[in-house]
Amino acid sequence: MGPSGDLALGAHGAVRPATNPVARPARAMSDHSTDPADPEHSNELRRPGSAAVLVAAGSSRRMGSIPGRTPSNKTLLEAAGAPLLVHAARALASVVDAVVVVGRADQLGALESTLAEFRVGRVAAVVAGGAERADSVRAGLAAVPASATTVLVHDAARPLVLPLDVARVVDAAREHGAALLVEAMVDTVKHSTDGRFAGRTLDRSELWRAQTPQGFDRERLVALHAAAERAGRRTTDDASLWEEDGGKVALVESGGPNPKVTRPDDLVWVRAVLRARRGRHSDEEE
Template identity: 40%
Template structure:
């Protein structure tokens, strides 16, 4: 099977106050680290980066050992993903859709997730909820506990057989739904996604402090 990674990197980093994808992580820009993980994954044949031209040129200039192409982003994340899906090479059977701001994903985890998608149709990296959960009222006062059994934090990549995710987004468009990840798009067509334990830290760079944490995890 031919697998293509779609790395979504079209956001504006408003919460960071600066371009988090260009931020150096142990001397390498966050976006480049993310892309390099897919280049290193044995199951990935090619990469499509959804990003502005200047960001692509600045952070991903130079040669890679696998084909890396670029497309523009859309008005929101789901539009950007669909632009990426439209650009996958002919003959692609599996896609791995990944947030460019998750630079710690491992090639081994990518391979496991794509293998699961090949077998089950849809698979996504995630991690079980281990913390105590509370439901609060409007004043921020804890009122009750929430059972954490069977709850997971969703991560990326989220991997799919290409016809399934194309069908899911067609339904999202038809019903004018807003989704924040591809697992939600699959839910729109009634197809469950197998959750694959990430096993290793796979945090998303969202706040400036996340850069320091990611650097510490890399050093460890």
């Protein structure tokens, strides 16, 4: 990695935004296209000693057929002038010291060239993942710089995450050992044992939608993944490893929409949100 931090190719209470000590103006919160090297981001949101594993190794099977899409990696789909991967990486890079991108072995070149083309800073490495998400996270953790004591795990298919929320997750992870971004449940939720009939209505005030990033003490997360691998346990949620080991995971309520792009309709909505953010930022600059 060069001196600028750019990728060298080839080489139980929820923390709500209103009460968080790192609150910042709405303009900066809504700005998702600014280069993370912007001093406004660097000075106020920078969390030294933190790193992020950005997982972009999924198969994208549920995206279906979309004109102009990259057939086997949805994170390279364009939204508001940049791929989903770039939006997610920039949000992380505006906070952490290093971002490790994990992709499929046959797509590393495409990921590297995309990150370089859009000049995403602070990318420490692009590494090959594995057959399961847990394998990919372990590969990413192995490439995180040793100076990072706090590590985030984020899905590249969540391009709307706000830099402020990334910083708040880092802060909560440092205070509590582990934290994850969540969304309050607003729908009525039914429980069913057979998938055919509703059994009972769950108390939605006790339910939260888990998102990413999820933040952890790096040393302990690495140990938990190693233990899970030895035991042959597979997980798609890193916070669950922490919970199973008896640890508490702090909840950080998201300050904005942060859906995972899974189906074509998700992409349409995400593109609209990113265009609106860009337009709002342009209006504020006039």
